[in-house]
Amino acid sequence: MLILISPAKTLDFEAAPTTNKFSRPLMLDQSEQLINNLITKSPTDIEALMKISPKLAELNVERYHNWSRPFTKKNAKQAVFAFKGDVYTGLEIDLFSEDDLAYLQDNLRILSGLYGVLRPLDLIQPYRLEMGIKLENSEGKNLYEFWGNSITKAINKQLKTTKTETVLNLASNEYFKSVKKKELNADIVTPVFKDWKNGQYKLISFFAKKARGVMSAWVIKNQVCDLDKLSDFDLDGYKYSAKDSDPFNPVFLRKQ
DSSP: OOOOOOOSSOOOOSSSOOOOBBEEEEEHHHHHHHHHHHHOHHHHHHHHHTOOHHHHHHHEEEEEEHSSSSSOOTOOOOOHHHBHHHOOOOOOOOGOOOHHHHHHHHHHEEETTTTTTEEEEBEOOOOOTTOOOOOTTBBBBHHHHHHHHHHHHHHHHHHHHHTEEEEEEEEHHHTTTTOOOGGOOSEEEEEEEEEEETTEOOOOOOHHHHHHHHHHHHHTTTOOOGGGGGGGOTTTTEEEEEGGGGTTTOEEOOOO
């Protein structure tokens, strides 16, 4: 199965990755189009567009102006090591062996507002560009219109390469919306993680994000290919709930 996850706003370009292996993003021409759009924006424009602080706006304007090709290990870092949000806390990429990383490279994709679809070891340069941002561009009024069918085509190509017909969707709604579900040559399975709170099970964003990373790591390290095996996932206190699940939305509950 092919795993899809979201990127993270928090980045780490200081810590050294545990591997020297890398690849380069496959959609850099399109990324460069977006950068050429973004460098026309002032810090005030970016602050309003992204609803971020003036300090963050200035940082990201600087990032856009510093973005340059070619990508090398001196000016970029492998995506899966650069992102440091909740999903990546759960993924614990620093604990992956070289064999795990090789399997990860083929069987996981990161959806990105700037880079479209990233392989884990694709080099990236620092950026902030969330998929849901309404950035007017040459293709329309937002990034969903900019990427069009490109992301879906890239995923379909990898599905064919790895000979799988299942997408394990562990991305957020904001990012998965960039995938044209009707054009995807795969069944889509979207796990749901809920925690007990105030007398009922609820989806709590922070915990659910981390659980997506934990499940991603579990699938990769165990090379899980059979959907029936997903119900065996039982890390961090989560247990599969058959009565709350359907074939395409397995539910995992945790009561602490």
